[in-house]
Amino acid sequence: MNDFPALLSAVMARIAGPGALGGLARLSGGANMESWAFDWAGGGYVLRRAPSADYMAGRPYDHADEAALVMAARASGVRAPEVVGILADGDGMGTGYVMRRVVAEVNPATILADPPPSLLADLGRELAHIHAIAADAIPAAIPLMDTGKALAELKARFLSYGGDRPAIALAIRWCEDHLPAPAPAVLVHGDYRMGNIMVDADGLAAVLDWELAHRGDAHEDLAFGCMPVWRFGRIDRPAFGVGPLEDYFAAYEAAGGAPVDRDRFRFWLVYRTLWWALGCLQMGQAWRSGADATVERVVVGRRTAEQELDLVHLLGEEAPEAERTRALPASPSSAVAPAGEPANREMVQAVRDWLNDDIKPAAEGHAKFQVAVAMNALGIVMRDLDAGVCAGNKALADALLSGSTTLAEPGLLAVMRRAALDKCAVDSPKYAALERARTLWGG
Known part of the structure; x- marks a missing residue:
């Protein structure tokens, strides 16, 4: 304005x-x-x-x-x-x-390149303090989360988006089968992760972005920042990209947090990965409906591939050993580019080069960020044109959602792993968990 x-x-x-x-x-x-x-x-x-x-x-x-x-x-x-x-x-x-304004660093890449020695302990301590906020100090409008109802809402959203993503269907069914009993309600920040904390030379300086806060299970907050997507490339450091889980849990408990239940932690790790997969799809829907026409929304809509890869990794751990060690099928063959007039890929490349060479150098601030996002979008399209990957499989998703098909079916895990690898290679080729999955799965 x-x-x-x-x-x-x-x-x-x-x-x-x-x-x-x-x-x-x-x-x-x-x-x-x-x-x-x-x-x-x-x-x-x-x-x-x-x-x-x-x-x-x-x-x-x-x-x-x-x-x-x-x-x-x-x-x-x-x-x-x-x-x-x-x-x-x-x-x-x-x-x-x-x-x-807090004067401190917020960029995860900068923080994780050289985190303060106290940072992991700070993260555990600060979360324990959030969970210790007295109930009568929390505004009455902050809602109480019913995990079963929330899961049912995620399932309904998935079906409204077409219900054709097998990895998401698998995760919904797993969460239904492993729904934990209600836990004592505490204030849950709801978005406690790298990117929403600020750090200075002395450690954690501020906790930002409280818009998703609610009352609920403390393990939801404990797990969220440990998702691979929020480790920002430090995939070998499972707690926030900073260090080991056990050190994080110990710091949380030492600061007054309740003892960490590892099974609850795993449930919430799967649940919030599922939640963010659907959150990415929702952003794509927001663009499609016209509610938010920014290029950033349509690009985030394609980050669902990252969460699907992580879900297949998490839930594949429970498949029979014979399925975990089965070789992956080959990727689909790439389409042959036509000769003569410029192909679709070449036209996209021309626009991408123009943005990079002519528009980006003159852009500043948020506009420069938007140009980078637009270039990323065109890169996804180019890779998709090359690979011809199909993400949806409604029949398989329905079978997994109903429980009539499981990862015990011979060859299914290998097929899902291949699909997750190929889709993530198109949509998020720099995602750190992709290289880990290739190494572990032989892909």
């Missing part, structure tokens, strides 16, 4: 008193909400917002409740940002809130 700086200046004058707006820049992170960094009266701030109330439709609580939760967490000793004000209806800026 052209009047964004003027509107933000009016908000800050109301919240923090007289000042001048400076350094306004949209931050590239944040899959769901906008984040803007800026300076005001000598201080640094961040605005977290949704452009309209419509964007918040379907969410269990609004930004005012989210801000209240962040304030409650900070008051309880959690290293949450300091909220200084909440957008009002009359501000004309949608919904959101303003926080004092």
Whole structure:
């Protein structure tokens, strides 16, 4: 919006008193909400917002409740940002809130290249502190998660998206068969992972992005940051890409967290991998429906392949030994490129080269990020044209979902492994778990 700086200046004058707006820049992170960094009266701030109330439709609580939760967490000793004000209806800026800016590193690649020695212990300690927040300090709007109902909702979403992805069907059936008994409810951050924490030389500096918080099983938070996708290439370090699981669990328990149940942890590792697979599909659906037409959404929609690979890896561990050691079938043959007029792949390559050579050098800030995303999208299309991979198999997905087919069926695990490898090689060829799977599976 052209009047964004003027509107933000009016908000800050109301919240923090007289000042001048400076350094306004949209931050590239944040899959769901906008984040803007800026300076005001000598201080640094961040605005977290949704452009309209419509964007918040379907969410269990609004930004005012989210801000209240962040304030409650900070008051309880959690290293949450300091909220200084909440957008009002009359501000004309949608919904959101303003926080004092934390000066620390948030980029996972930078953090994991040289993590502070205390970081894994910090992660365990801080999560224990989040789970220890008193129930009466949590805003009433923060919902209680019923795991069985949540799983049923994931299943319904899967079917609404076509229900044709065998790895997702396998995971849904496994979760149904291994649903744990309810656990004592604590505040669950819901998105506790690299990318949502800030780190400085002394260790963990802040925990960000509280929009998915709810009451539920502590093991959900324990597992989420340990998913391969959130290790950001450090696949050999299962706890956040930082270190061993047992050291993480020990730090959590030493800081007052309840004893970690390894079976519950495994359930939630599978469940949240399934959840994110469907989350990626949902973003693709949001683009398709026109609700969010950004190129970032359509690209994230293809990251489902990463989670399918991880699900086949996780659940394949329970297949009979003969199936775990079975050789993989060959990949489908690549299509032969036609001679003569430029092929589809060549046309996509031409557009990709133009973006890289002519558009990207002149782009700045969020626009530069969007150009990179667009180039990634075209790269996926090029690889897909070369490979001719088909991701869906409705008949197999139905059989796995019903339980009439399992990984004990001779050759099925090998077929699913091959499909997962080939799809991930198209959609996310740099995904670290792909190389691990190739090594383990002989692919």
